[in-house]
Amino acid sequence: MTAYEPPADDLTPAELGLARHLALLLQEEPATGGGALVARVVRAARWQEAVREPLVLVGNVAGILADAVRLVLGPVEHPTGPTERGTDPGQGET
């Protein structure tokens, strides 16, 4: 095993000590999933890819229907609130 080399930064003595401690974590690699992870990812990618196009199609159709309904019903009029000057047109005037 080669000696641990801390990152080539300008390290303070405490940071250098920390780097040596962190090297402990490098000695024990976490499990990396193995072939099972690869198989799971590929399986999920396959079915998600398969349903993606139909879902996009359904979304597009829903969008077209919503536009059509909006056209048939006409533009929706939003009730207007009080004006910035207040509800009473004469308010504040002398």
Added chain:
Amino acid sequence: MPAQSQATEPDEVLIERTLQGELSAFEGLVERHRAVVVRVAARIVGSDAAEDVAQDAFLRAFHRLPQYRGNAAFRTWLLQITQNAALNTLAWSRRRPADAVDDAPEPHDTDPVRQPVTELERRERQRRLELKLRTLRPEYRSLVVLRDLEGLSYGEIAQVLEMPIGSVKGRLHRARAELIELLRNNTYDWELPA
């Protein structure tokens, strides 16, 4: 295409083939990068959730592959997705190990032949350090993991975290200081000079 020749093909070729609908090419990319993705995920969210985060990251990458422009290396782009997925998982679970857990000794095999004292001590330090690392705020944790454990350059980290290199350096300095402070406040003596 046989897996052996796929293993030697550059990422760009595998990406291109994936975009043309060849799922086996994407499998090659997953196989090639799974170790670093799971490692980074494990060090940010812990080993229990690491595989789920890795799977999530690979699937996000798969769906966003058409948007990959090649400005950064594929590994850097993938690590950006991984760290975002890991941070989302953390935000979702709000898991922050308490200090009380840190100070509790881990049950271990006490057979002196199989577990020499030095080995036990090394493993205990490793475990405590891992817990302390996970106590760091997530954005600092990512920096320490990417720089001090994965050895990414400042430029790569800047791309992963989408921030200027100057910010990476400044935050990394603060992240290390915070971790040092956490270790100093621990009952275990980490012998960190002032």
